[in-house]
Amino acid sequence: MKSATSLKLLAGFVALVLVAGGATFALSPGKNQGYAPAQPIPFSHQRHAGQFNIPCMYCHTTVEKSRHASVPAMNVCMNCHRLVKTESPYIKQLTESYDAGKPIPWIKVHDLPDFTFFNHKRHIARGVQCQTCHGDVQNMERIKQVAPLTMGWCVNCHRQPEYNAPTSCDTCHR
């Protein structure tokens, strides 16, 4: 009798630990670190930004103007690829899609929650390098989330006295 009760208790305890642990893991932020999904076209930042040294802002045009950096409009791709490497199957895919007026459905890699309002422009204006948050993009064949992009990670910088950055909640949450 006694051992059966303690067995039940033990089983209950184990179940509780499993549920609590599972929930803690599931709800823990920052698990997207290292996320590097395959994109519909295997666009290489290593080739464009690294090898050819194209400035980030040639494509991500609104990063200085708005809170979004923006994935470039397809006409930006076509500026070069009307002439460059037109025989590549991927460029053919791109051209076909462009001519048909259909956008390429890129997979979002750096995805902040909808209740977080990050502003690219403010960070660029303060001279923060793209690589600080996005990693060495110029060496990435496929884009990967390097930083954890958690609130703790954001606040770590914001709290440094030398940056004089705001730490009010409504800076990012509203």
Added chain:
Amino acid sequence: MESNTTDTKYWTKLSEFSSDPTFIQKAQGEFVTSPLQKESNDSTSRRDFMKLMAASSALASSACFPQPFEKIMPYVNQPADAVNGKANYYASTCGECAAACGILVKTREGRPIKLEGNPDHPLNRGGLCAVGQSSILNLYDPDRLRNPVFVVRGSGKIEATDWDSADKKALEKLKATKSGVRFLTGPNSSPTRNALINDFLGAFSGAKHVVYDSSGVSIVAQGQQVSYGTAVIPRLRFEDSEVILSIDADFLGTWLSPVEFTKQFSKNRKVSESSPKMSKLICFESVMTVTGANADERVAIRSEHGAAIALSIAHELITKHGFSAPGDSKSIVSKFSPASVAESCGISADAITKAAQSLAKSRGKSLVLAGSTQSVSQNGLSLQVAANFLNSILGNDGLTVDSSQSPSQQTALSVDDIATLISDMKAGKVKALLIHGVNPAYDLPDSLGFKEAASKVDFILSFSDRADETAVLADMIMPDNHPLESWGDAEPQKGVFSLRQPTIRPIYSTRAMEDSLISLSKGSKLGSVANYHDYLVSRWQTSVYRQAGGVVAFDLFWESALRDGIIDVAGKSGARKRMSPSRVFKTQALSQVSVPNSSEKLSLTFYQKVSLGTGRSANNPWLQELPDPLTRIVWDNYATLSPKTAKALNTKEGDVVRISTDKGVIELPIHVQPGMHDKSIGVALGYGRTHAGSVGSGVGKSVSHLTDFGKAGVVLAGIPATVTKTGAKYRLASAQENQSLEGRPIIREATLGEYKKNPKAGNEDHAHIVTLWPKHEYKGYRWAMNIDLTACTGCQGCVIGCQSENNIPVVGKENVWRGRIMHWIRIDRYYSGSPDRPQVVHQPMLCQHCENAPCETVCPVLATVHSDEGLNSQIYNRCVGTRYCANNCPYKVRRFNWFDFNYGDQMKYPQTLAQNPEVSVRSRGVMEKCTFCVQRIQDVKNTAKDEGRLVKDGEIQTACQQSCPADAISFGNINDTESQVAELKHNPRSFHVLEELNTQPSVTYLTKIRNVEHV
């Protein structure tokens, strides 16, 4: 602490006035029911709740992992001025009514998300009413027709088709009809649209354009015709008026051009120590309206008595105050002595003599108005004549009443046309009927027989955006675009040209009515025009461009018109300010006015609510859930009765009564409305739609079976009626059910005379409290707001402005009576004085952003915290929904998401496209409240940072402040001693609500000043 009680006793409803125990019990709980509580009317039992919880936890756990995967769709070709995350603004013109206010359309990534008044527009000057602002939701209405349809006559069944087949069939039908074509529209201030309709009808012999106006405005023009010989709607100069007498003209709420009027009116209601002056508003009205609520003197009357009362005021002016009477008017007026009129009207003679005294002192500087739907009784035309007579003898004509320099163009002149049209239809003379912008099957009196007449017309083509009551009687519907998808223009006043431009491509396969007319004109001259845009440009070139002087090249002129949205010829030429010659009043017009006899019957009057008006936008959930400024009731119409009459009938709030007239019967719940005449009943128009859509159909009751057609048009007021109790009960949902003042001095007020003697009048007692809390330190900005209770009219514009800006959901009627309405700003209405003649105060109430915020100290998870700029921030992602904060908030401004209001039936795609991407969409279980529009603060701060400067005073406008047509709200940095808010904070009229609690709010109010003295 000093005593804080004031002499005036305020109350929110009659049960509070009489200290009814049920009221006190109700006032104890902010949220009436919890989902755990079983209520008589409440079908959610505890077991249901557990099921709900189980389902939602399953949902929650399934959503945890992995992170949802999102796509980024880039532009294919990025438009030149499109920057992701930056709003573009386009100047355009509101299409909700003929007042045609100028608007700025805020678009994000190509979709309009908010409408604001255009500050450069000379009439509405940045303000926009609740209806105008909420029309953004009509654009995304899921119940709009998505393509042209054929309608099966008789059954009203609709069959989808395409534009080519629709055009082909309509052309066939029209070609077969050479004569007998009629075009029925509503009042319309667009000169180009009217010209196009004329061109279109030119191809048919004997075709007619019939204008029908359901809001009763045309009676103003008729009255002018009878009084002066010209049918015109004059421009009214409230700015130049010291005394305003309104007899059933709800000019601050629903009449003619309420935003323009409020802008002008409130200018003379700003009292300061340097200029302790304000205009005086006297109101005689048959239902309680926003205008009456703002009146310094208000007298409840029966609608049909307005004309006699006006003439008795004239009698006083002529006999006592020495005003000259033209022609034989003196003898006509002599029948209307105040004593006799007052007796037969059941009002006090004192009210009449006092009104005359006030008017007598302002010769040429006063204004007499009459004319909302509630004035349109059988005597409606007489009332117009009498009001014109008063303006003439007071010398106002030509000064405050401008009939020729820049009169209103919201004309709907030929009144008997609709009756003629219907008799022509019945006689089979009408072969083809085209209908745009009106819904006669819903709002014309049933006795006119529109439905029967429609069955005799060979071909009916409707341009309605939905299969409404009238459109289902047609053969075909060619759905019109929403105004935000269309080109167009308006000339609401002579010489004020407002341009409309599309801000989004048509969402559905719809087409502008004008473009439909062009396609239906193949073969004629109009058919050669490419589209309405070209037609509009060429007409502006020949007309507006020439009137504007044509200094620059037309291309540049057109570009500037598109940019500014407005060409103000009347302002440039000075016509708007110029006096016009006073006209000769035709005294024989007065002979129409008869002395009223007192009747035993009650007088039934239909009025327009600020929200729904005549019911055009009944499918707009924001408007359905917009509390009435006086009754605070949502989602219903009801019969308003005076407390005495309700008592005599042995009825209480919510009891259903049967109202019988000669025409028919209607059963409605009653609302006991303080300040109604004992012999008057008010019922709102615009309800009981059957074909409005999924939101508006079946809400409230329609009254078209009770209205009638008289000699001056549709009779909407003063209908003799009897009322009996049915014994049934009905639950009305009020947004001000659960709050009580508990005798605290939440409102502070004084009369103008008291204020002149002592600027602190009514506001002398302040709490002196020692605090234990450390003070917050502010190194930079500290945001604060000031609200002038004297200027605020209670129009509810800010409520919709806030709702649109901050993604505030609609909760539905049941949730409103459970106290779950979500508005972040509400306009509390308080009565004072006796229930027979109450005074009204409107108080906008929003998060006070307290220095010592009671909510902050009780949050167990720090979801509500103080920012370093004085904001009380609510962090949704941290909130776990304990609701401790709402319990501890003395202002009751925190709103809790009991359900996923923003995702369910209340917000269907594509309505979600109207949401502001700069504000989180809150989900279930989260507390929310006013943020002082923190997204706007940050936007301006960003701009200032880019330019390396500080934010300028007045640069940040919160959504409520921006929309306020009375300019009652100021916002800014109180740490800047030069700022407007800092100055207003030290104004002797300034006070905090519940300051004895030492919450130290960032919102200050200015005392309400009433101009009640007779000097």
